[in-house]
Amino acid sequence: MKNLITVLTLVLLFWGEIFSQTIEVASPNGGELWANNSLKEIRWTSSGVTNVKIEYTANSDTSWNTIIESISASVGSYYWMTPNIISKYCKIKISDADNALIFDKSDNLFSIKKLSETEPNNTAAEANIIDINDSLDCSINPAGDIDYFKFYGNTGDTLEIIVKNRNNSELYGYLALYHESGDQMSSEYYAYYDSPERMPFVVPYAGNYFIRFSYDWGNYPNKVQAETGDYKLTLKKYAAAAPQVTYFSYFDTYYNSTKVEIGFYSNRLNTQVRLEYGLTDSYGSTLEIPDTVKDVYLSYLTAKITSLAPNTTYHLRAIAENDSGTVYSSDYTFSTPEVPENWTIKSLDTNSTLKDVSFSDENNGYAIENYNILKSTDGGNSWTKTYSSNYLMKVLAINENIAVLLTGYDEIVITTNGGSDWTTIDTDAEEDLNDLYFTDPNNGIIVGDMGVIIKTTNAGLDWSPITSGTAEYLYSVCFTDANNGWTVGNNGTILRTTDGGSTWNPQNSGTTESLYDVYFVNSDIGYATYRYDESILVTTNGGAEWNSQEIYDGYYSVLSFMDNNNAVLVYYYGILHTSDAGATWTPQKIGTSNTLYAVSKVGNRWIAVGAYGTILKSSFGEVAVRDKNEIPTVFSLQQNYPNPFNPGTKINYSIPKESFVSLKVYDILGKEVVALINEEQPLGSYEVDFDASNLSAGVYFYKLQAGDFVQTRKMLLIK
Numbered sequence: 252m253k254n255l256i257t258v259l260t261l262v263l264l265f266w267g268e269i270f271s272q273t274i275e276v277a278s279p280n281g282g283e284l285w286a287n288n289s290l291k292e293i294r295w296t297s298s299g300v301t302n303v304k305i306e307y308t309a310n311s312d313t314s315w316n317t318i319i320e321s322i323s324a325s326v327g328s329y330y331w332m333t334p335n336i337i338s339k340y341c342k343i344k345i346s347d348a349d350n351a352l353i354f355d356k357s358d359n360l361f362s363i364k365k366l367s368e369t370e371p372n373n374t375a376a377e378a379n380i381i382d383i384n385d386s387l388d389c390s391i392n393p394a395g396d397i398d399y400f401k402f403y404g405n406t407g408d409t410l411e412i413i414v415k416n417r418n419n420s421e422l423y424g425y426l427a428l429y430h431e432s433g434d435q436m437s438s439e440y441y442a443y444y445d446s447p448e449r450m451p452f453v454v455p456y457a458g459n460y461f462i463r464f465s466y467d468w469g470n471y472p473n474k475v476q477a478e479t480g481d482y483k484l485t486l487k488k489y490a491a492a493a494p495q496v497t498y499f500s501y502f503d504t505y506y507n508s509t510k511v512e513i514g515f516y517s518n519r520l521n522t523q524v525r526l527e528y529g530l531t532d533s534y535g536s537t538l539e540i541p542d543t544v545k546d547v548y549l550s551y552l553t554a555k556i557t558s559l560a561p562n563t564t565y566h567l568r569a570i571a572e573n574d575s576g577t578v579y580s581s582d583y584t585f586s587t588p589e590v591p592e593n594w595t596i597k598s599l600d601t602n603s604t605l606k607d608v609s610f611s612d613e614n615n616g617y618a619i620e621n622y623n624i625l626k627s628t629d630g631g632n633s634w635t636k637t638y639s640s641n642y643l644m645k646v647l648a649i650n651e652n653i654a655v656l657l658t659g660y661d662e663i664v665i666t667t668n669g670g671s672d673w674t675t676i677d678t679d680a681e682e683d684l685n686d687l688y689f690t691d692p693n694n695g696i697i698v699g700d701m702g703v704i705i706k707t708t709n710a711g712l713d714w715s716p717i718t719s720g721t722a723e724y725l726y727s728v729c730f731t732d733a734n735n736g737w738t739v740g741n742n743g744t745i746l747r748t749t750d751g752g753s754t755w756n757p758q759n760s761g762t763t764e765s766l767y768d769v770y771f772v773n774s775d776i777g778y779a780t781y782r783y784d785e786s787i788l789v790t791t792n793g794g795a796e797w798n799s800q801e802i803y804d805g806y807y808s809v810l811s812f813m814d815n816n817n818a819v820l821v822y823y824y825g826i827l828h829t830s831d832a833g834a835t836w837t838p839q840k841i842g843t844s845n846t847l848y849a850v851s852k853v854g855n856r857w858i859a860v861g862a863y864g865t866i867l868k869s870s871f872g873e874v875a876v877r878d879k880n881e882i883p884t885v886f887s888l889q890q891n892y893p894n895p896f897n898p899g900t901k902i903n904y905s906i907p908k909e910s911f912v913s914l915k916v917y918d919i920l921g922k923e924v925v926a927l928i929n930e931e932q933p934l935g936s937y938e939v940d941f942d943a944s945n946l947s948a949g950v951y952f953y954k955l956q957a958g959d960f961v962q963t964r965k966m967l968l969i970k
Contacts, residue, residue: 272299274324274345274355281359282403284380286366287335291384295345295355297324302348305329309338311360321348337364372399375429375461383410386485391422391464394479400462402486404454409519409547411489412462414482415447422480424465426450431459451489451516451547462486489547491519493576497549499569499583503863505596506561506588506842510863512553513569513580517544520573524552528567532582553602561842562589591842591867594826595932597631598843599864606848606860611648613854617670619643620864624656626670631858631868632930637670649689655711657684657697665711678714680705686727688736696752698725698738706752719746719755726782727768735774737794739766745779747794758794770810770818778833780808780820787820789833802827802836811850811857819869821850821859826867841867842933868930870937883907883936886960891941891953895967898944902927902953905936910957914939917952924951943968 277294305318339362346354368389372379378399428436439450498514529535544550569580603621610616618625624638645657656664661680682700689695702721705714725740736748743762746755771777779788788797808822820827827836847861857869883905891900914928948970954963
């Protein structure tokens with residue numbers, strides 16, 4: 252009996268030890284499709300086991316083949332080079348290397364085969380199976396083909412889809428990832444020839460996912476057009492690594508500063524980015540970007556380099572660093588523009604584009620900032636948002652209360668209360684509308700695509716189609732009075748009306764190039780700019796004859812005249828000024844290389860707008876730099892000259908640094924008469940013309956305030 256108890260005790264101890272030792276196969280556990288001759292990860296969990304043996308079967312348990320005799324159980328995974336076989340009857344068995352009775356097998360069969368794209372796979376239901384660490388050779392052929400691939404993802408998996416062209420293919424397209432429910436998880440355009448496109452993502456919840464490759468957007472699982480070509484698709488685990496700088500650019504450049512944007516993958520580690528810049532590729536100056544990024548996705552950081560010297564070429568590079576390594580971008584160079592003269596930079600702190608501007612008087616105006624309308628009531632010194640829309644193209648300020656917007660389609664938006672409320676009106680033009688002109692608050696003309704001209708006589712509430720006699724796109728329209736107007740467009744098209752826009756007759760421009768803007772100073776003298784050419788057209792007889800004048804290097808140019816002689820031409824790369832009716836044009840030093848899009852007269856000045864919130868305000872006609880070579884060292888306000896005066900006098904002042912300048916005139920009772928200057932100005936010496944024709948004789952005071960500097964002087968007006 253004693254011996255029996257001992258035997259039973261030993262048996263219980265043996266089985267107890269076995270039961271305390273466990274192994275469980277995690278992957279592959281059934282249903283997977285693995286490529287032959289490819290590296291695959293076998294994963295398991297264990298308890299109480301020191302080493303494990305790994306085997307596989309390709310014939311449903313009939314026979315087993317050893318993968319590895321012994322490996323530490325605690326590592327939990329092993330990368331296996333799959334055999335060169337084709338079988339759908341595969342399983343993995345993992346056992347205790349010291350006790351074969353302790354083991355686990357895949358719950359269900361998985362497959363090993365040669366993986367390549369199998370057509371058709373044009374819908375989710377026909378999707379090819381792809382597994383993690385698989386690479387497939389695929390093709391888009393014929394044009395219009397679309398490819399779907401299916402895989403299973405576990406919650407929290409960090410994966411990466413890579414597409415790369417092969418066989419010298421020039422295929423480009425659109426890569427998208429969907430959950431089986433149809434929800435889109437991520438997307439990326441692919442258009443880089445032999446450069447791979449990477450799309451990393453974190454699996455949000457377990458389930459089947461579909462990779463879709465096509466030419467354009469398209470909704471799951473619809474087909475869309477795609478070019479033909481060969482590519483390789485790879486799905487793999489995304490591992491922490493040194494960062495990768497994939498995008499680097501400088502933009503929003505002024506005479507003393509520039510913004511820089513860096514695009515990079517931090518590769519799941521906290522990554523620090525900094526900029527190095529200097530006069531040579533040895534750099535010398537460093538700008539640390541305080542933000543750190545830890546993400547699997549492409550990240551962007553923006554920084555602004557300040558205190559740069561004007562008219563200087565700089566070298567620049569980006570450095571990204573994390574615990575796995577440091578990477579450097581290529582060396583880039585950029586040049587700062589010259590210090591502005593006769594123009595003041597008053598840009599908004601935004602990366603948005605200001606694509607149009609219009610003022611009705613010296614104070615009230617509007618600007619289009621991407622999808623927003625901004626309003627100014629102080630001559631462009633400050634701006635507030637008054638309206639937003641899906642798309643805005645043009646704005647016209649008719650008076651301080653009325654303004655009209657073009658949306659780019661056949662709708663317009665009108666305010667009659669200074670921008671507090673806006674009303675959308677369908678013109679029924681059925682074409683995109685490009686430009687507008689109102690000769691008074693009630694009568695207006697709009698021109699657009701396919702020769703569209705429409706007219707209103709009731710302040711834009713109703714619009715009537717007008718026969719233009721052309722199907723060319725019309726881009727610009729202007730009038731000199733209630734009757735005489737012109738419009739220009741594609742293929743050298745110029746049309747004229749002499750009856751307020753009711754009828755239009757073609758004029759011979761002498762060109763087949765596209766014309767972008769038209770401006771007439773009176774019924775005889777007019778100008779038209781090319782859309783892409785470096786010239787303007789000039790007429791002195793109402794458009795009966797046009798002559799070409801080459802004046803600049805640019806395109807998409809717009810004109811604005813102050814009077815018959817003074818005008819500016821704003822184009823993509825700069826501004827030209829004429830004071831002799833266009834006989835000569837002088838390039839302006841505007842202090843920025845940002846693209847410019849539009850200009851408007853503001854009282855006796857101009858405001859030009861462009862990329863990255865750029866706003867330039869001219870000082871023509873009111874303020875002039877007194878001495879271009881003089882660099883003032885102190886603030887000063889000089890006595891006006893002449894004094895006494897009738898009716899005009901000049902006021903000179905100097906500021907040794909960029910300041911917000913206020914120069915105002917007051918009467919003997921201290922009442923403000925006029926604000927001559929009220930804006931930010933760069934350092935310099937200035938001369939202001941003061942015309943007192945409308946004032947009574949007597950004593951007046953003028954006060955200069957610039958930063959903390961304040962000075963007042965007295966002057967005498969005699970009549």
